[in-house]
Amino acid sequence: xxxxxxFGEMLSARSVIGTTLAELGAEHENLWVLTPDIGATLVEFxxxxxxxxxxxxxxxxxxxxxxxxxxxxxxxxxxxxxxxxLSMRALEQVRTDVCYPNLPVKIIGTHGGLVGNGGSTHYAxxxxxxxxxxxxxxxxxxGDPLMVGEIIRQSMSMAGPIYIRxxxxxxxxxxxxxxxxxxxxxxxxxxxxxxxxxxxxxxTVVAQALQxxxxxxxxxxxxxxxxxFTLKPIDEExxxxxxxxxxxxxxxxxxxxxxxxxxxxxxxxxxDRGIRLTAFQRLGIPQVYAGFGEDEELRDKYGYGLxxxxxxxxxxxASQP
Numbered sequence: 001x002x003x004x005x006x007f008g009e010m011l012s013a014r015s016v017i018g019t020t021l022a023e024l025g026a027e028h029e030n031l032w033v034l035t036p037d038i039g040a041t042l043v044e045f046x047x048x049x050x051x052x053x054x055x056x057x058x059x060x061x062x063x064x065x066x067x068x069x070x071x072x073x074x075x076x077x078x079x080x081x082x083x084x085x086l087s088m089r090a091l092e093q094v095r096t097d098v099c100y101p102n103l104p105v106k107i108i109g110t111h112g113g114l115v116g117n118g119g120s121t122h123y124a125x126x127x128x129x130x131x132x133x134x135x136x137x138x139x140x141x142x143g144d145p146l147m148v149g150e151i152i153r154q155s156m157s158m159a160g161p162i163y164i165r166x167x168x169x170x171x172x173x174x175x176x177x178x179x180x181x182x183x184x185x186x187x188x189x190x191x192x193x194x195x196x197x198x199x200x201x202x203x204t205v206v207a208q209a210l211q212x213x214x215x216x217x218x219x220x221x222x223x224x225x226x227x228x229f230t231l232k233p234i235d236e237e238x239x240x241x242x243x244x245x246x247x248x249x250x251x252x253x254x255x256x257x258x259x260x261x262x263x264x265x266x267x268x269x270x271x272d273r274g275i276r277l278t279a280f281q282r283l284g285i286p287q288v289y290a291g292f293g294e295d296e297e298l299r300d301k302y303g304y305g306l307x308x309x310x311x312x313x314x315x316x317x318a319s320q321p
Contacts, residue, residue: 113255
């Protein structure tokens, strides 16, 4: 019998990646998996398809370059590693070797945001801004570990590249029951309905946003939570719908620099489409190099933790048109 998971249980997103890629390896004989020495969870694929697995060592630029070459030869390459280095050290290779020719390279990685207690060099906090700026790149940030497998499966038929961002990926909360939502790349998920305001979020802080909405419900506040797991292309119609149905009151919470990520993407849509808002609050990492600390500790320190999310949502709800 297959193991099933329900909301609130913890699961490793990395194990989902490993299992999914091993399954897809049987379906797609041209699927390759590459890693810059971050392949502990890829053992199943490596052992089953050793001729299609490549560990290049600590050389992200080389890894992306080889993936591009494999894609030119008609293969589907998946690069799995740590995002601080895949998004920055290999940025030129991602831009020029992968995005310019629009190749179907999948970049999957961990340590998106202030996670892992690795210090500033090991936090990917600029990555979404960088990836969203690249022509042809699809950009996602996944909070539910079970979603990772579905997104990888959908990406197999994509003609161009995709960036899949995770947190540490060792112990992640299952957010949705299987089949509860129609998960499609390019479409946001209404994780919780509400009418007083909308909290837009992605990745590891989706669970926090849901908790904030639950706390606010105790005071009679009805808060919608949108998991905007695809930042590019962003779900513009859902943004318009939320503006109309939740009083034009938006809060954006993300484990990324406050400017350049999801809040900036939503602000662009609001400006370009002339959407009238009552209030807009963005919570994220300020312009600092964060030090060491646990995830929740750093979120509280930099003003986008649970208490800050609740307070910001209260302010937005109190705003008058």
